Amino acid sequence: MYAVFKSGGKQYPVSKGEKLKLEKLGTKLEKKLFLKKFFLSEKEVKLILELLSSKATVEAKVLEEGKGKKIEVVKFKRRKNYKRNFGHRQTYSLIEITAINVKKKAAQRKQKLLQRKQRSKQKNNITTRLKIMAHKKAGGSSRNGRDSESKRLGVKKFGGNMFKREILLFVKEEPSFILEEMLG
Structure with missing residues (x-):
């Protein structure tokens, strides 16, 4: 099972035990985090748990905070005697995903969705369904061309x-x- 959660305007796919760098969260080291607003996926069925964010969380632990590599920034305008050089180091938080928690109700919904999908596959394998389409008149093009008069x-x-x-x-x-x- 993996989850996709939002942090700092980006989405991160994670699974249990994974480590990743996020934009600085501003929390203490070794503190547990409960990240909400995410999507949960297992095999083919995808549950969108944004509506159920109170019932599901991604549990993480902050391992360290630091700065990334320096990025050189150059601003330059030709023929204007304007040139600026400066560097930037983005701060980050290294976190480790400790658990993906889904409460019982959300887990039951997930199982029901899996069962429904399996039933629909079985029905499709046994019988082929015919779709009855509405009768449409043969009208040709609805747009008015140059050679026909105005409608x-x-x-x-x-x-x-x-x-x-x-x-x-x-x-x-x-x-x-x-x-x-x-x-x-």
Whole structure:
């Protein structure tokens, strides 16, 4: 079983007995930590325990705190007489995962999910299920191409006057002075 928990804006996959470096936690050495907000996984079934964070925890112990390797940072802007050099050492906490605790209710839910998944696999192996799809009309493309006329139906307004679609098609083909004659 392994768990994925959040710390310092990152997610870490861990299992029991594993050691890893996190961003500095600011706790005393050899102190036990209970990390919440995590995901739990075993084989194929994944339980998201963020909602059940009070019922499940990752237990860890802080082994040491220190600084990482120095990173050289250079700031430079061309033609501006600006150049800055400085270094940075990120602080970290080395922790060891001592246990992944899941309370009984969460463990029972996990077992139920495993059983449901096994049942569904057995059903799928025995019989094949047919899906009945809704009947759809053969309509072709719903988008309007250049070679077809507009599919916007109804009455159109032009210059405060109302026109039907057929009149507008006629007006598009003829020059604008015919439109002025029609308006009166």
